Amino acid sequence: xxxxxxxxxxxxxxxxxxxxxxxxxxxxxxxxxxxxxxxxxxxxxxxxxxxxxxxxxxxxxxxxxxxxxxxxxxxxxxxxxxxxxxxxxxxxxxxxxxxxxxxxxxxxxxxxxxxxxxxxxxxxxxxxxxxxxxxxxxxxxxxxxxxxxxxxxxxxxxxxxxxxxxxxxx
Numbered sequence: 001x002x003x004x005x006x007x008x009x010x011x012x013x014x015x016x017x018x019x020x021x022x023x024x025x026x027x028x029x030x031x032x033x034x035x036x037x038x039x040x041x042x043x044x045x046x047x048x049x050x051x052x053x054x055x056x057x058x059x060x061x062x063x064x065x066x067x068x069x070x071x072x073x074x075x076x077x078x079x080x081x082x083x084x085x086x087x088x089x090x091x092x093x094x095x096x097x098x099x100x101x102x103x104x105x106x107x108x109x110x111x112x113x114x115x116x117x118x119x120x121x122x123x124x125x126x127x128x129x130x131x132x133x134x135x136x137x138x139x140x141x142x143x144x145x146x147x148x149x150x151x152x153x154x155x156x157x158x159x160x161x162x163x164x165x166x167x168x169x170x
Contacts, residue, residue, distance in 0.1 A: 031166030036079035052126035066148035068159030075139020077165035098151040
């Protein structure tokens with residue numbers, strides 16, 4: 001009788017663990033990042049938190065230097081990645097972390113890639129939510145630009161061509 005009870009407890013614990021993992025998975029999304037040649041340059045994992053969305057990026061094979069890092073409105077990544085549309089901006093505000101009327105949900109700080117081309121970072125985006133606005137009919141994408149965002153110029157931030165893109169998927 002004791003072993004049957006113990007096995008029942010183990011099964012219940014396993015079911016609880018699966019239920020917890022499934023609930024957590026609903027609060028996460030991923031973007032497999034690729035360059036214009038279709039080569040993988042890493043992944044961005046997006047996790048919903050009580051304070052916004054935490055983006056954990058593991059990137060490789062990028063050119064060294066500062067690069068704009070944004071969420072874009074369309075989940076389509078066809079080189080030269082213009083297919084990803086403009087910045088994700090559900091509230092219709094100006095672009096730019098330093099702009100007086102700015103900062104929208106697609107704005108994030110520049111990333112700074114070392115000489116190795118590899119970078120692992122975490123960014124908390126307090127305006128981004130893993131909700132229906134992000135996962136609408138045409139989806140959304142993470143885009144890395146060739147140059148840095150100047151945090152002021154609207155709409156594009158003068159960041160130059162798009163060098164990597166990943167569709168955000170649940």
